[in-house]
Amino acid sequence: MNGNGNGNGNGNGNVKGIGFGETELPHKQLEVLKKAVRLEWITIGFLAVTVFLVFLVMGNSQAMKAAWIEDLLSFIPALVFLVALHVARKKPTAKHPYGYHRSVGVGHLVAAVALVTMGTFLLVDSASGLITAEHPSIGSVELFGQVFWLGWLMMGVMALIALPPVFIGRVKMELARELHDKVLYADAAMNKADWMTAVGSIIGVGGIGLGLWWADSAAALFIAGSILWDGLKNMRAAVEDLMDARAMTFDDSKPHPIVNKVDEYLRSLDWVADAGSRARDQGHVFHIESFVVPLSRRTVSLADLEKAREGCIALDWKVEDIVLIPVTELPRVVQESQPARA
């Protein structure tokens, strides 16, 4: 029996409200979502100022160029989050029966590929600067009637913009956990690590000031490496989700506990002998297929199945699209994925 088909007719599908596809967000998550959207707009505003300032002062420093490109790339996760959110809200249609949740995964992959591409470009660019021994030239700047070395201004700007993203990132991390949003998580992780870029470019420019021409390219290499690393990490996570790997927590640290909870709940029902589920992460919500083995000599009624399905949905807001399948024996993958049972 396909529980989802029934659910659309008489379930939450008719209720109006903000959510992801058919999924209504609980009050708490709704607040978190609003906060996340606000924070992303703040991030975009902050980045716009940052990109403009760094562009004004970056001069011939390779490290400053790398930092500037990283700031430019930081727009992508923030924009992807906002766009994916807009798309994921759409209700499932005949053409898109699973809804639009995967927009998050697509956005995640796009952001990751952008990071990998630019990281690689910067790595090659900076390494060639080091190999051909390019000596970066930084001259003077006139500001408020004072003539001084432009490097001071570079270091000042980088010191100024180093810390705010760290605080924004910390807050976003918590929101990403609540919303189970991996794009927001990737964005938060990048923001949190942003100060290293700033410190890296300060060291690079400071090195130029000390007459160490290689310090600039070396610092740029470090920044390029961190961009590439971010990209590869996120690309892997995005591809895993698009490949329907088992649902993990928002930071991909462990299998998501909700799948086990569903199994445990189903097993606790009086007509169920055994149960096992496979779940895929659609973006914010999970699609779960639960196999249930009814007790022998017990007739399973439609009402039993319907009640079991509603019970599962009540466990967590991420469980909405769940399908119950009565079987005589659990499929192999489901048996293997279960933790050892007492």
Added chain:
Amino acid sequence: MNRPIRLRFAATALGLAVGLSGCAPSFPADPEATLDRVSGGTLRVGISPNGEWTDITDEGEASGIEVTLVEGFAETIDAEVAWVEGGEEQLFTQLHEGTLDMVIGGLTDKTPWVNKGAVTKPFAEVTTSTGVERHVMATAMGENAFLLELEQFLLNQEGAP
């Protein structure tokens, strides 16, 4: 990156910055010590003849607006100017190789030689039939103390933009 490593990274960076800034003679410093060498010594200047800006006779007598500026600059750092005449490509190759300290020749900020030399901020603006020309000089790449010294001199001249 976990917390102890991050803290150690920050501490090292800070220590390095403080430690290194204490031992530099000037900030910014020249990797090849150009300013130190030419102060009280010889300033090797490549000159490419270009109208009223730069000219040089067969006897090696240099003249022009930029020649006057360079001689004035040399005076401030107590240097003797050694003129080397040539075409732009030849001079910029020498500048890049380190056998010249600077190059003049009516260069503007549109000069294509930016990979072989560091250009100063414009020291003169001239309106011509093709638009505004911003005149610059070129110094050896990455010799930032020298570049800064020259730029500060040029900015203090009358008629600097």
